[in-house]
Amino acid sequence: MNEHVSSRETKAASTRRRFLGQLGQGAVAGGAAGILHGADCSTAAGASSDGRVKRRRLGTTNLEVSEVGFGGHSWSYKRTPDGSGGYRKLTIDEAVEMIDAAMDMGVNFFDSCTPLDECTVPGEALKRLKRRDEAVISVRPSHKMKGVENDKKEVYKWTEERLKAWQIDHIDLLLLSNVAEVTPQSGYWDMSYSIEALDKLKQQGKIRYTGFGSHFTPKWFFVAFHKFGKYFDCCSMPYNVRHRVAEKVMPAARKVGLGVVTIKPFARGSLLKGRDLEGADADVPRDMVAFVLKNKAVDVCLCGVHSMAQMKTDFSASWAQISQSGYQRLEQIAATPVPHGEHCWLEEGWRYA
Template sequence: MRYQTLGKTNLRVSEFGFGGIPIIRLTVDDAVAVLRRAYEKGVTLYDTANAYLGSEDKIGRAFHGMRDKIVIATKTMKRDAASAADHIDASLRLLRTDHIDLYQLHQVSQEKDWDTLTGPGGALEAVAKAKQQGKIRHLGLTSHSLSMANRLIKTGLFETIQFPFSFVEPAAADELHVTARSLGLGILAMKPFAGGVLDNAALTFKYLRQFDDVVPIPGFDSVAYVDQVAAIYEQPNVIEDADRALMAEYRDRLGKHFCRRCEYCQPCPNGVMITPAMAYPIVAHRMSKEVAVNFSKKAIESVQNCTECGVCLTRCPYNLPIPELIRKNYDLYLQHLKEVGHGR
């Protein structure tokens, strides 16, 4: 494992970190085993959030008594000072620590959030106070909006930026990272698998390892997966023409309108299971249409409940035309049903 300083923070971190979402669904014992395995493999950066239910507690349990060996990054989606202060104290308690190395304002992708955060009684006041008190060492930002991220990293308030980054989302490399680097910010790559739509770990990390000042934070849910990624990082990084062709093939297949499975659009007031319905073509591609029509039946049939009310459109950070896309996916499902002999 190689280590690097995260931008202008003085934090030394492993070349890839640990994303704390998947341990939500693990038992405490299993989560602790996965976290400790990552540590044994040299991972020192652990990214979590107040919103990742149980994740902070599991990290706190896994590394109790060895606080100085790891770097903890967590975050809040609260926009007002009182709630953000509560989140900071809750994170400290759950993580069993007296300080957070990197505290991030979580998913700041809309102007109205920024206005609230920076206005009187906004979360930024609580963060500044916590920094004075030593509860927080460094402040970072996470966002899914390229325009917001590009703008906010220039405010001088943040020392790191966390943004989706993978070979199917190259905008980060072409624009955001150039600015972030010039300003001395540390760069964390969230969603290295584009929210679960990429299924090729070797290719995923071949792409990311080209950027030696970008720290990917894949989510881990098993010891085997930790071992797999650590093994990839032990090899020299060589990108062949065949790899580039395969990346291009993924990009072409997914296009720009692919769902990153962030779930911000949910819940739908009419019970549409939006995320799995959005994923139907990928499931059909991966599993075959014969399997997908049964596997995705409940989710894709829930599309019939869509009234095109537009609520989900206001929540999707990627501005995806959700009702149109899920309707298309439903039509594909009906076509598959016919083709596999379950036609209606």
């Protein structure tokens, strides 16, 4: 073993020991309460108490991905107190520290959405850490898949921009995405031109695997699986204790051989608002992620995190287990509608006016 690898392993082991010291090793497993009714938890990840995030194979690809992934919004949203009453984005130095610690815990999946700093910040951090080779990097071209020739240009342009922003020579996973504003009306799941572009990019060695998805109703996922499922490697959709429509979609995805990357375990934080996260609800974020991971159809659960503390809590879901009282609390939260506002579009039956 060379010196570099050996010192990295020692550092990773010490990070894990620190995490376990801070978090405890998870409550004793309790029986599944009503919230799990209908969720497929039969191969819930086994309890592991070594503080290491477990890996799953992404669909039928050769990618071994951490079951918890680093959300791209971590870098683009202003959520860190700036010391003068406002909020700021995380800095590159903070990103370096968080990504290094996350990777020491076994996290290797890094997502990025539309804002460019979701690529530039982790890209620079991985470069400084010299850990790109350990990472699985995912980008999401946000275009509308109109089924027109111009779709190809959009995909090429987006890919080149993202390669540059991440400072990499290939992308591990490219997920065709879409914009929230058109979600319920997204009848234009015509990805035929995009597929042509993706094929060419694969031949050029610029992308390895592909997928699609975002904020869509099940109907359009089923259409896409039927028409295009065989072409792609995975799909992506929101899934959390309250917004569980994905449970209808995931089996169909699996049937056509697609892996599943879930987003929004906290409905972008709305499920955590007003909770006593310093006290009685301290385990709620971790348990929300653990709930997602218990579904055997999920390959990766992406979490948006804005501090080392949030990151440690959320990633510990990989080895912690939900207690009986934890399930009961999740059930209570899941029964409460998300208030009308930014994320109400996740609510079943909700439609844009």
